[in-house]
């Protein structure tokens with residue numbers, strides 16, 4: 001078995017397994033602040049992958065298309081990088097790189113064509129769809145990997161060049177529930193409303209549904225203070241590498257039944273209230289809604305919570321005590337990740353976490369707070385500037401007449417020229433080949449990453465015309481009529497906004513393959529051909545200047561930030577109105593609601609109970625999906641990096657030895673996982689790190705190993721977040737034939 005897969009074996013982030021020290025020395029130390037001038041000169045930039053946006057320097061390596069990567073000192077990563085960061089340059093100059101536009105012929109084969117032909121064809125097809133079926137028959141799907149400039153221009157392109165309301169993006173699968181909860185409680189959604197280093201000093205950190213040891217390894221440094229104080233509490237149904245950090249008196253691991261976090265949090269609120277641990281002065285002066293919340297949690301006494309979640313009463317009480325002690329001296333933080341958010345009740349669960357934080361008086365305090373750990377590289381900026389169905393730049397609401405008037409003025413159009421709200425991602429994907437006839441995808445691999453993926457692929461195949469922009473032939477690009485090869489992170493300029501709401505410069509460090517094009521240019525060329533009623537630039541700095549104006553006065557105001565400021569290395573946290581110095585810490589004086597108070601919103605688990613009950617009906621198991629250290633998302637990028645692919649080449653199902661024995665499933669043997677939506681065949685890995693009622697499957701693999709063949713597309717009613725983290729499955733030994741499996745298992749009561 002590849003040992004790297006086993007939780008707990010994640011290399012120590014302070015000892016990153018990067019290229020050899022000798023190779024790095026030979027390549028020079030880069031031009032980071034404080035470092036000696038080196039030859040050849042390096043370019044300071046940030047990692048292409050996750051929202052920690054670790055700082056790195058890329059230095060040309062003589063005789064290689066791959067620059068050398070060195071970690072650079074920066075508050076989020078302090079010079080550390082994870083294995084994905086160290087190997088990120090392997091994608092530059094990769095042999096499988098797409099290097100020309102590809103048109104699919106009637107025989108289904110993609111063949112290279114010229115750019116003029118490609119763009120003329122795309123414009124002609126999109127215009128035809130609009131003429132025949134109306135503007136909303138063209139859909140657009142963006143991504144949280146896009147720079148701020150691209151995300152901003154994509155929203156404008158959809159609304160003005162295509163005239164469609166139908167734009168949404170993969171952040172709907174990632175951040176939407178936490179964002180919705182933050183908006184309703186605080187009036188604004190910035191993942192961490194404080195700099196990440198603030199966490200270092202905390203005495204207590206409650207981390208719910210996040211496995212940072214694998215998903216953001218250098219971040220683990222910021223948990224060390226709480227560990228040293230015995231106050232790191234990890235809530236995860238699995239004994240993850242992160243949960244292991246609580247061992248030896250460093251804190252607590254709470255291992256609830258999957259999808260029961262809402263009850264767990266209501267129970268913690270109950271204890272805080274009934275044991276007199278709430279911060280009455282804070283509640284009186286800075287919040288509203290506490291009385292409803294106090295009433296609503298009364299019924300969630302600890303013994304009842306234990307019976308639902310499986311978490312013993314003494315651990316619940318100990319958690320509340322550690323949080324309260326931290327809040328009173330040293331500092332306490334509550335942080336959530338996808339494990340609690342990616343559920344059909346994700347918004348309510350994140351809301352309950354915020355209620356707990358508010359009861360303890362954490363948000364807005366100098367040394368305490370609540371935050372969510374944003375996931376994708378530009379997951380934060382990507383949700384601020386208009387690629388979301390309901391949104392205009394600056395985190396403005398598309399339904400707000402004042403917001404429409406402001407943005408219309410910047411764009412030089414009438415407010416009525418801007419369409420209204422579109423459909424959230426799951427609904428939009430559900431319309432493919434139905435009311436949506438042509439579709440453009442920029443930076444998402446929905447064939448692997450969307451819930452109920454076989455339904456999504458069927459939709460892609462029903463379309464009249466599908467355009468995918470990518471730098472690799474992803475599983476989604478394979479379905480496209482037209483594939484447009486774009487530039488990669490180190491080949492172009494732009495900005496990203498990290499998990500702290502801090503805006504960063506992404507720098508071009510290497511030359512791009514000759515026939516690839518930047519996405520801003522593609523949008524500008526298509527807009528011109530479609531006779532869009534506004535200007536579209538292909539210059540990132542010019543687009544950023546326009547974004548600043550469009551965001552001015554909005555919640556996510558970037559108007560005071562420019563490239564020169566970012567290049568100076570100053571920390572630029574939004575809101576950053578012109579003339580200000582930005583906002584590292586939000587809520588110190590007021591929350592963003594009118595009146596300045598935070599709102600406690602009562603939530604209850606009633607709606608979620610049928611889901612929980614179904615999870616454990618009969619002999620079914622709860623399928624939890626998530627991530628491994630070595631792979632990023634759908635794997636479109638990291639499965640092409642030999643070192644990462646070699647570490648975990650295939651999907652492995654983590655199953656408890658007792659659950660495996662009951663089913664005759666041997667360690668390392670074939671296993672079939674099925675429900676009414678689909679069948680996955682992969683290899684079993686016995687592990688006592690999962691509960692006996694739960695199995696874990698990473699979602700990084702395509703084809704018959706794809707976890708999303710099993711996940712459902714029922715979504716959270718507030719946020720549109722699908723239920724990625726809990727599906728009911730039947731698990732059997734051997735590799736059942738795909739067709740037969742459905743029939744065979746259906747007879748055996750296959751869960752739906």
Ligand SMILES: Nc1nc2c(c(=O)[nH]1)N[C@H]1C(S)=C(S)[C@@H](COP(=O)(O)OP(=O)(O)OC[C@H]3O[C@@H](n4cnc5c(=O)[nH]c(N)nc54)[C@H](O)[C@@H]3O)O[C@H]1N2
Pocket residue numbers: 050051174208209210211212214215216235236237238240257258259260261337338339340374375376377624625626627628629630631632633634725726
């Ligand atoms: N290596 C790697 N790093 C990444 C990414 C990647 O693909 N690979 N992606 C980036 C992105 S976009 C994101 S969003 C982040 C995600 O980062 P995380 O949120 O840390 O990642 P996940 O593995 O999706 O889920 C975290 C944990 O939730 C647990 N979990 C599942 N169900 C439940 C539940 O019901 N309750 C609780 N309490 N926990 C549960 C899982 O067991 C898992 O350990 O990672 C970012 N970093």
Ligand SMILES: Nc1nc2c(c(=O)[nH]1)N[C@H]1C(S)=C(S)[C@@H](COP(=O)(O)OP(=O)(O)OC[C@H]3O[C@@H](n4cnc5c(=O)[nH]c(N)nc54)[C@H](O)[C@@H]3O)O[C@H]1N2
Pocket residue numbers: 143144145146147170171173174175338342375376441442443444445446449450451469470471472474486519625626627632633634635636637699707708711724725
């Ligand atoms: N079962 C299950 N499913 C999940 C999750 C889960 O935990 N479980 N997590 C969900 C989450 S949190 C997320 S964020 C999504 C991620 O889902 P996706 O975004 O679909 O996953 P990626 O693999 O990042 O796909 C990005 C694609 O865009 C390309 N790309 C990267 N940068 C750019 C760019 O700048 N421009 C263009 N045009 N292309 C680019 C990459 O090569 C890749 O093909 O998956 C979701 N799906």
Ligand code: SF4
Pocket residue numbers: 047048049050051052053054077080081082083084085086215216217218
């Ligand atoms: S933690 Fe995230 S940003 Fe840092 S090196 Fe790894 S993938 Fe890149």
Ligand SMILES: [Mo]
Pocket residue numbers: 173174175375376
């Ligand atoms: Mo994500």
